[in-house]
Amino acid sequence: MKITVVGISHRTATVEVREQFALPGGLAGELLRAVKAEGVFGEALLLDTCNRTEMYLVAPELEDCATRMAAHLARLKHISPLPDASLLYRRDGTAAVEHLFRVSASLDSQILGEDQILGQIKNAYSLAVEEKSTGFVLNRLMHRAIRVGKRVRTETQLGRGAAGIPHAAVELAIQIFATLAGKTVMLVGAGETAELAARNLIACGVSNIIVANRTLERAQRMAAQLAQGAAGVTCPTADDESTAGNDTTCPARPSDDALPITRAIGLDDIPNVIRSVDLVICSTGSPEAVLTYDNVGEVLRTNRRPLFIVDIAVPRDVDPRLNDLSNVFLYNIDDLKSIVAANLERRRHEMPRAEAIVSHEVELFSNWLDSLQVAPIVKLLQEHFDQLRRAEIKRYGKQFSEADNEQLEVFTRSLCKKLLHEPLTFLRQVSRDNSIGDSETTVEIVRRMFGISQPDEPAENT
Amino acid sequence: MAETLLSLANWLLPLVYLVLLIDYGATFFLRTKTHARNAGVTAAVVFHALVLVMRSIHLGRPPLDGGYEILSILAFSTAAVYCMLEAAVRDRRAGLFIFILVFLFQYTSTVFMAGGVAEQVGKSSWARLHIVPAIVAYTAFAVGAIYGLLHLLAHRNLKRHSVGVLFDRLPPFDLLGRMTWYAVVVGFIFMTISIATGPILAKHMKAEGAPAIWDPRLAAKIIVGSIAWLIYGVAILGRLVGKWSAPKVSVVGLTGFVVTVILIIATTVL
Numbered sequence: 178m179k180i181t182v183v184g185i186s187h188r189t190a191t192v193e194v195r196e197q198f199a200l201p202g203g204l205a206g207e208l209l210r211a212v213k214a215e216g217v218f219g220e221a222l223l224l225d226t227c228n229r230t231e232m233y234l235v236a237p238e239l240e241d242c243a244t245r246m247a248a249h250l251a252r253l254k255h256i257s258p259l260p261d262a263s264l265l266y267r268r269d270g271t272a273a274v275e276h277l278f279r280v281s282a283s284l285d286s287q288i289l290g291e292d293q294i295l296g297q298i299k300n301a302y303s304l305a306v307e308e309k310s311t312g313f314v315l316n317r318l319m320h321r322a323i324r325v326g327k328r329v330r331t332e333t334q335l336g337r338g339a340a341g342i343p344h345a346a347v348e349l350a351i352q353i354f355a356t357l358a359g360k361t362v363m364l365v366g367a368g369e370t371a372e373l374a375a376r377n378l379i380a381c382g383v384s385n386i387i388v389a390n391r392t393l394e395r396a397q398r399m400a401a402q403l404a405q406g407a408a409g410v411t412c413p414t415a416d417d418e419s420t421a422g423n424d425t426t427c428p429a430r431p432s433d434d435a436l437p438i439t440r441a442i443g444l445d446d447i448p449n450v451i452r453s454v455d456l457v458i459c460s461t462g463s464p465e466a467v468l469t470y471d472n473v474g475e476v477l478r479t480n481r482r483p484l485f486i487v488d489i490a491v492p493r494d495v496d497p498r499l500n501d502l503s504n505v506f507l508y509n510i511d512d513l514k515s516i517v518a519a520n521l522e523r524r525r526h527e528m529p530r531a532e533a534i535v536s537h538e539v540e541l542f543s544n545w546l547d548s549l550q551v552a553p554i555v556k557l558l559q560e561h562f563d564q565l566r567r568a569e570i571k572r573y574g575k576q577f578s579e580a581d582n583e584q585l586e587v588f589t590r591s592l593c594k595k596l597l598h599e600p601l602t603f604l605r606q607v608s609r610d611n612s613i614g615d616s617e618t619t620v621e622i623v624r625r626m627f628g629i630s631q632p633d634e635p636a637e638n639t
Numbered sequence: 640m641a642e643t644l645l646s647l648a649n650w651l652l653p654l655v656y657l658v659l660l661i662d663y664g665a666t667f668f669l670r671t672k673t674h675a676r677n678a679g680v681t682a683a684v685v686f687h688a689l690v691l692v693m694r695s696i697h698l699g700r701p702p703l704d705g706g707y708e709i710l711s712i713l714a715f716s717t718a719a720v721y722c723m724l725e726a727a728v729r730d731r732r733a734g735l736f737i738f739i740l741v742f743l744f745q746y747t748s749t750v751f752m753a754g755g756v757a758e759q760v761g762k763s764s765w766a767r768l769h770i771v772p773a774i775v776a777y778t779a780f781a782v783g784a785i786y787g788l789l790h791l792l793a794h795r796n797l798k799r800h801s802v803g804v805l806f807d808r809l810p811p812f813d814l815l816g817r818m819t820w821y822a823v824v825v826g827f828i829f830m831t832i833s834i835a836t837g838p839i840l841a842k843h844m845k846a847e848g849a850p851a852i853w854d855p856r857l858a859a860k861i862i863v864g865s866i867a868w869l870i871y872g873v874a875i876l877g878r879l880v881g882k883w884s885a886p887k888v889s890v891v892g893l894t895g896f897v898v899t900v901i902l903i904i905a906t907t908v909l
Contacts, residue, residue, distance in 0.1 A: 337670065338802070348807075353797065355730075355811035479882050483813055500798065503884040512800045519802055 178219065178314055178549060182273040183243045183265050184231030187287050190264060197250075197260045198230040204253050205301075208232075209308040211249050218242070220312040222305040222319065224280070226297045228287050233277065235314045243267055271543045274318065278535045278542075281326035283335065290335040290524040295326040314549070318542065325538045332534060335527040338520030343377045345513045345520075346487045350378075350456055353485050353506060358382035363454045365389045365447070365468065366461030367399040370489055374458050375403055379437050386439040387454065389447050391461070396441035404439045448473050457486040459494035469496045477502050487513070551608040554620045555601055557629045562593045641697050648690040653746040655683045656714070660742050663734035667808055674729050680722045687715045703770050707751040714744035716778040724782075724818065732810045733818075736785045769833055769840040773864065776829035777899075780867065783822025784896030787889035790815035794886045816885030820878065823892045827871040834864055859906035863899060870895035 185198050200208060205223050212221040212232075220235035232246050247262040268276050279285045283294050302319040305311045311319070330336050339345035350357055362383050364371040367390040375386060386403050390396035442450060444467060451457070451473050461467055468486070477484060477499065488495040488509045500507035566589045574582055600623065607619045623629075659679055666672050691712070694702045702708040721737045793812040796805055809815070874891035877883035 331671075334670070338807075349797075351811065352793075352807060353812045355728075355814045481878075481882060481884060483816075483885075503794075503886055506797045508800060515800075516802050 178235055178237060179270060180233065180235050180273045180314060180318065180546070181242060181267060181269045182231055182233050182276055183246050183267045184224075184229060185265055186229035186231070186285070188285070189266055194264060195228075195230065197254075197256065198265075199227075200225045200230065200250075200253070206304060206308055207253055208249055209305060209310045211253070212245075213308065213310050215245070217245065220315040221310045222301060222315050224298060224301040226294070229280070231280075233273070233315060233318070235312065270546075271539060274542050274546070275535065275539045277318065277322045278325045278538055281322040282329040282531050282535050283326070284329075284528065284531055284535065288340045289521065290337070290527070291340060292330065292336045295323065295330070298322055298326065314546070317545065321538060321542050325535060328534050328538070329531045333527045333530040335524055335531045337527075338523055339517060340520055340524070342489070342510070342513050342517065343374055345516045346374065346458075346508070347377055347381055349487075349506075349508060349513075349516070350485055351381075353483055354455060356382065357456075359384050360455040361385040361387065361453055362456045362458065363387040363389060363447070363450065364399070365444070365457060365459040365494060366463075366490065367392075367395045368460050368462070371458050371460040372399060372403070374460075374487070374489070378456070378458075379403065379406060383456075384437050386437050387450055388439065388441045389444055390441070391444050391463075393441060393443050396443070400439040400441040404436060406436045448476050451484070452476055452480050454484065455482065457484065457495075459486065459488045460490045461494050462490070463494060464492060466496045467494045468499065470498045474499065474502070477505055480504060489513070547608045548605065549608075551604045551620055554623055554629070555604055558597065558600065558604075558623065558627060561627055561629055562597055566590070566593050641693075645690075645694060645697055648693065649749050649752060652687060652690060652711070652714075653742060653749050655686060656718070656738060656742040656745050659683055660735070660738040663731065663738050666731050667735040670808060673732055676729075677725060677731060677734075680718065680725065680734070684715070684719045684722050687711075687718065691715060701767060703767055703774075707748045709770070709774060710744045710748035711752075712774050713778055713781070714741045714748065716774060717741050717744065717781055720778055720782050728810070728814060728818075730810045730814065732808060733786060733789055733815075736789060737782065740781055740785060766840055766843075769836040772829040772836070773833035776826045776833055776867075779822045779826030779829065780871070780892075780896050780899060783819050783826060783892045786815050786818040786822060787893040787896075790819050790889040791886060791893070794889075813885075816889065819889045819892055820885065823871055823874050823888065823895075827868065827875055830864060830868045830871065834868055837861065837864075856906070859902075863902040863906060866902060867895055867899040870898060 185195055187195070200223065205225050209221055209223055212218055212234075218234045218236040220233075222233040224231045224233070232242075234242055236242075243262045243265045246265065247260045250256070250260055276285070281295060281298050283290050283292070286294055298319070302311070302323070305315070305319075339348040347357070350360075354360060357378060358381075360383050362375065362378050362385070364375050364386065367388055375383075379386070386400065388396040388400045388403070390399070447468065457468070459467060474496075481504065483504045483506065486495055486499065486505060486507045488507065491510060493509055495507055495509075497507065499505050570582075570585060570589060574585065577585055604619065604623065662677075662679060691702055694708075703712065717737065718741045721734065721741075725731060725734065789809055790812065792805060793809045793815055796802075796809075797812060870891060874883075874888050874895065877891065878888050
């Protein structure tokens with residue numbers, strides 16, 4: 178049995194090309210059913226995310242798997258002509274295993290160390306199990322891949338620290354407030370960026386949202402939209418289990434959190450409400466500061482609760498002097514970018530440790546995979562000896578009493594076991610240690626030596 | 640036999656706290672198990688409680704009568720308070736700092752108790768009525784000082800936009816501020832009780848022929864307690880009336896603890 182991976186990813190193709198191979202909706206399941214029905218591949222699994230579409234296959238021969246996959250895609254997506262199969266990369270055997278383990282460790286992700294790929298792998302495996310397209314080899318491979326992902330996340334710092342601006346803002350907020358559940362957020366400016374940030378915060382449990390804008394109608398419109406909830410966004414700091422949907426650039430599954438209470442105000446009302454706010458996100462297009470020391474400084478000076486202000490507007494919306502107030506923590510876009518950059522640098526330093534885990538696990542899996550090559554011959558050899566043993570007992574058994582026959586049974590079993598011990602040990606060693614010799618050749622020699630036939634060919638000695 | 644067992648347990652206690660200190664050190668430096676349940680700290684507290692019960696039975700009195708016995712009680716109560724706090728907030732990141740203090744308390748107590756140093760403070764139940772609230776107060780002040788210190792560090796990091804070594808190794812800023820505040824309030828209440836029971840104790844001690852209030856050592860203790868009470872009272876008033884920010888309360892709380900420790904050492908040595 179051979180393992181191979183055929184696919185396309187952000188490393189090898191642009192998004193326009195990847196789109197041709199992506200399988201939205203229920204097409205992934207359909208593809209697995211089609212592959213299974215074809216009967217060429219013993220096992221199949223599809224990993225389809227925004228950054229990659231990969232098919233893991235197990236079969237005795239895997240010659241034209243890239244062309245077959247392209248043909249299936251063309252049929253399912255009603256594309257003509259066929260997507261160019263030469264765009265797909267292919268890795269066989271240990272290289273395929275290593276590739277999957279690097280993917281699950283997030284070493285192959287667009288954002289190094291991102292934590293959502295593991296959830297995506299789990300989903301892909303669940304789908305394959307549902308479609309009954311996995312078997313002995315892929316089941317073990319996927320369990321190992323998930324284990325590798327978990328080991329890398331717990332034993333290294335590869336996934337530590339925010340790797341995106343919204344994530345950095347949420348992480349900072351959590352470092353200040355412990356939890357965002359029940360907190361009040363004020364959005365200053367009703368732009369797209371503020372809305373996206375607000376949806377992230379709603380997904381993290383924020384319960385009250387105030388939208389402040391120069392035009393009250395626009396603020397009201399956004400407040401009404403946000404009142405519908407996070408609309409498919411997940412909390413960037415949520416744990417692996419809860420973000421087992423898609424990666425950061427994909428629409429994720431909707432949050433089950435309660436809907437937030439929202440209200441709209443004009444910019445002039447900000448000083449009246451800011452005392453009750455925990456987090457402010459500013460993103461107006463105003464050429465001048467909206468939150469100045471003069472209009473909110475005095476209110477915030479006597480405010481005892483911490484206030485976290487994220488100013489992502491350029492030019493800046495918030496007077497930097499507000500950061501001088503004891504309970505105000507003001508971060509602008511450059512501060513957040515430098516946090517992200519520092520985190521990514523820290524992640525890069527962790528790569529060698531993650532690579533070491535991957536290498537170790539690849540070695541373990543490869544050993545197991547190699548042992549599978551001799552497993553059938555070991556079984557056949559044992560059966561062959563047992564058949565001979567039974568035949569001889571049948572032939573000579575009548576010459577012994579019933580009590581002696583029992584002894585004979587025990588004796589012949591023990592003899593066969595002893596005779597087979599050295600050859601079986603040798604075979605297992607061959608599969609483990611390739612330096613002794615090519616395991617396929619060895620298996621063939623043993624087969625011929627004992628006259629054991631292939632499952633689909635007649636035995637030579639019959 | 641009982642003597643040997645107690646002696647063994649007495650040496651085991653700092654060892655147990657040292658193991659916990661290493662475990663919390665690993666949590667802090669390696670960022671592992673930061674929000675995990677910790678059965679170890681509960682087991683240590685239960686073990687320490689058993690040792691104290693054994694000691695009480697053996698001595699025929701609560702182990703409150705000497706400075707070094709009180710240090711052990713302080714180690715126990717600090718660990719117990721932290722154990723409850725950790726269970727409530729499910730955050731282990733402050734543990735390292737708490738257990739540095741706990742270990743130092745217990746190690747000092749063990750070493751001096753093993754050396755046979757004993758200081759008789761008071762034997763009457765009135766004395767214990769005065770001492771127990773004082774121990775609770777000093778425990779709260781110690782815990783509050785550690786949370787206050789971490790709170791100020793977190794405040795400094797967030798203000799400077801620094802995501803260095805300490806950034807996510809510390810518990811959240813708001814949580815640290817609340818913990819400091821609760822510790823200051825609890826410490827102040829128990830110190831008030833301790834000070835209020837002082838005159839009753841003085842009356843009974845006088846009847847038993849104990850030193851008068853103008854005895855220098857006793858007077859020093861009264862002064863230390865009063866100064867601590869005054870500083871923490873200022874912090875509480877500032878927060879409730881003066882609308883002080885949480886970091887300001889932490890500064891005063893930390894100052895109160897440092898001043899108290901310096902005064903205790905000074906009055907003991909002098």
